[in-house]
Amino acid sequence: MKIVALLNEAAGAVEHASNETLEARLAGSFAKHGVDAKISIVAQHDLKKAANDAAKRGESGELDAVVAGGGDGSIRVVANALAGTSVPLGVLPLGTLNHFAKDLGIPLGLEEAVETIAHGARHTMDLASVNDKIFINNSSIGIYPYLVSDRERLRKRHAVAKWLATIPAMFHTLRQYPRIQLTIETKDWTKTYRTPCVFVGNNEYAMELTSLGTRNALDKGTLFLCVVKQPTPLGLLRAFIHLCLGRLDPTRDIERFELDELTITSRASQLAVALDGEVGTMHPPLHYRSLPGALQVIVPV
Secondary structure (H helix, E strand, O other): OEEEEEEEOOOHHHHOOOHHHHHHHHHHHHHHOOOEEEEEEEOHHHHHHHHHHHHHHHHOOOOOEEEEEEOHHHHHHHHHHHOOOOOOEEEEEOOOOOHHHHHHOOOOOHHHHHHHHHHOEEEEEEEEEEOOEEEOOEEEEEHHHHHHHHHHHHHHHHOOOHHHHHHHHHHHHHHHOOOEEEEEEOOOOEEEEEEOEEEEEEOOOOOOHHHOOOOOOOOOOOEEEEEEOOOOHHHHHHHHHHHHOOOOOOOOOEEEEEEOEEEEEEOOOOEEEEEOOEEEEEOOOEEEEEEEEEEEEEEOO
């Protein structure tokens, strides 16, 4: 088996290890499992080009797989390059939360993840897109993009860890409590909302307390749309309590839908949009689509 492993140098686990130590450890692990691995630690702004180059090599038969090492944002970049090809994606979960790896059942330990890449099975899974920008987990508008932007501003200003900057950013966002008026159009209905948060998942997310934020399947070909209806921070807290108790009220708390595509329009000239935890701005209308079976990924047998 011959692979290229692209590690984002800005990923949490990469930042806290010396390049030589991490490369040597991974090279030894892959070699132990009979994998010919070229390991590259790549600057974040170079990751897209490196992923596209590796995808071309995979399609030409030079590589058996392309491996992404980092958090979900890094994996999204590599998945985007491999979308629609027969080249499988291997995952080294080197980020902070690693939601994608967890949903696929990929071990979080480095040695175990390498073993999965070497001896795992191919699985066909869905991707999703908004205005042709691919995401692997979810996209959101409203509170979450504001929180992330505020958190990153605090991190740059005070040079603090992500979790430490999240706390004041959360309080600041709740004080501001941004609400956006937008219209959601599907094949069957059109509705206008004034909402603090719209969430679009690549396949359905669990809404029960014990499994909140996880997905049981990534190959159902659906988008999971949630629209928060509570107009105040206190109401949002109340909705979360209702969720924990299994008593969500769609007329008062959150509306949920399963769709294959939808379009969001707004009077705003641009919207802050989060894709797999990374925030940018996009110009509406925002057209979301499910991309069934768009990616091959290596998972445990």
